[in-house]
Amino acid sequence: MEDHANAAAAYELLDTEDELIIHPLTLSECAVGPARSGQLATFRRQLVNLGVEVWQPDNEHYFRMASLRASTTLKLPDCCVVDCARTKSATLATFDVRLAAIARSLGVTVAP
Numbered sequence: 001m002e003d004h005a006n007a008a009a010a011y012e013l014l015d016t017e018d019e020l021i022i023h024p025l026t027l028s029e030c031a032v033g034p035a036r037s038g039q040l041a042t043f044r045r046q047l048v049n050l051g052v053e054v055w056q057p058d059n060e061h062y063f064r065m066a067s068l069r070a071s072t073t074l075k076l077p078d079c080c081v082v083d084c085a086r087t088k089s090a091t092l093a094t095f096d097v098r099l100a101a102i103a104r105s106l107g108v109t110v111a112p
Contacts, residue, residue, distance in 0.1 A: 006095045009112055013093050020052045021088060023080045027054055055084050072102055082108060 004010075014020065022030070027047075034043035061083055068079040078099050085092040091109045094100050100110045 009095070013111060014050055018091075020050060021055045021084065021090060022047075022052055023055055023084045024057070025077055025080045029077065055088070057084070058087070061087070068106075072106075074099065074102055078102075082106060085109075 031040060031043055034040045064083045064087075065076060065079040068074060068082060069076055072079075074082065078096075081092060081094070082099075082103050084090070085103065085108045086106065091111050092100075092103050093111050094103070095112075103110050
């Protein structure tokens with residue numbers, strides 16, 4: 001990850017005393033690379049060391065995602081994280097400019 005354009009900014013975001021949560025789908029997406037390279041166990045340990053908690057959606061989450069998908073141009077994975085952030089009143093961390101703009105228009109605080 002050291003060579004990734006946003007690596008330094010990502011490390012800075014993770015260096016916080018705030019609660020870190022991740023949507024289950026996002027977790028799965030993030031785990032694909034480590035799984036391919038045989039580093040899944042290391043990835044899991046890193047999540048634990050960072051204190052990242054996997055968010056457990058409530059039963060209404062799926063309907064809120066459907067509404068977001070129908071009312072915005074967001075794809076479903078992005079609807080997942082926007083709904084998680086809105087439900088938890090959390091800051092959404094993303095480097096996706098389009099996602100950030102739409103999330104902000106929906107009242108979500110976005111970092112960086």
